[in-house]
Amino acid sequence: DIVMTQSPLSLPVTPGEPASISCRSSQSLLHSDENNYLDWYLQKPGQSPQLLIYLGSNRASGVPDRISGSGSGTDYTLKINRVEAEDVGVYYCMQSLRAPHTFGQGTKLEIK
Amino acid sequence: EVQLVQSGGGLVQPGGSLRLSCAASGFTFSNYWMHWVRQVPGKGLVWVSHISPDGRATHYADSVKGRFTVSRDNAWNTLYLQISSLRDEDTAVYYCGRYTAPRNGMDVWGQGTTVTVSS
Numbered sequence: 001d002i003v004m005t006q007s008p009l010s011l012p013v014t015p016g017e018p019a020s021i022s023c024r025s026s027q028s029l030l031h032s033d034e035n036n037y038l039d040w041y042l043q044k045p046g047q048s049p050q051l052l053i054y055l056g057s058n059r060a061s062g063v064p065d066r067i068s069g070s071g072s073g074t075d076y077t078l079k080i081n082r083v084e085a086e087d088v089g090v091y092y093c094m095q096s097l098r099a100p101h102t103f104g105q106g107t108k109l110e111i112k
Numbered sequence: 113e114v115q116l117v118q119s120g121g122g123l124v125q126p127g128g129s130l131r132l133s134c135a136a137s138g139f140t141f142s143n144y145w146m147h148w149v150r151q152v153p154g155k156g157l158v159w160v161s162h163i164s165p166d167g168r169a170t171h172y173a174d175s176v177k178g179r180f181t182v183s184r185d186n187a188w189n190t191l192y193l194q195i196s197s198l199r200d201e202d203t204a205v206y207y208c209g210r211y212t213a214p215r216n217g218m219d220v221w222g223q224g225t226t227v228t229v230s231s
Contacts, residue, residue: 096215100159
């Protein structure tokens with residue numbers, strides 16, 4: 001199975017400051033179609049998860065452009081340009097290249 | 113409105129069985145891969161299973177293989193997860209999710225249903 005490793009696991013951020021989350025996979029997620037099969041999800045407190053980014057760098061509908069995804073192969077990054085209170089929650093990466101799909105451990109973003 | 117409404121959770125004894133349901137509305141259910149994800153309270157998300165649009169292809173996490181069965185009824189727009197031989201460690205909130213083709217992420221999630229395994 002593909003193992004997903006996130007860092008950091010806890011991320012205290014001052015409002016207005018940037019934040020960055022790393023996700024590494026044990027195997028390359030770059031498919032022969034040149035897409036990276038890596039999604040990012042946010043689970044806000046008490047809610048179901050919501051899709052933020054798919055195929056490594058594509059924002060889902062309604063996601064603000066201050067949130068971006070990048071990376072290729074085994075290394076991926078989620079960046080938030082200016083953290084707002086609504087960004088609080090746990091962020092997960094998930095690989096969809098090969099079943100069983102697997103999630104990272106999650107990164108808890110909190111406001112300082 | 114596009115939505116997934118879940119039902120079927122509850123308290124069950126170790127070794128018991130339960131069937132979870134996920135009713136879809138507002139979209140053409142038969143066009144989508146559907147997934148199950150679970151979460152132990154206070155812990156992270158764990159992928160459980162998925163099923164192809166026509167129901168012919170399924171995959172499972174190793175931890176549930178042989179005990180859980182995913183299925184769907186496209187005529188009734190409903191996804192199922194039959195969970196059997198339940199163990200304490202299966203206690204979790206179970207979410208269903210719609211996966212947008214070809215690999216555009218799980219963009220619609222159910223509200224979750226809680227399964228508690230306890231004697």
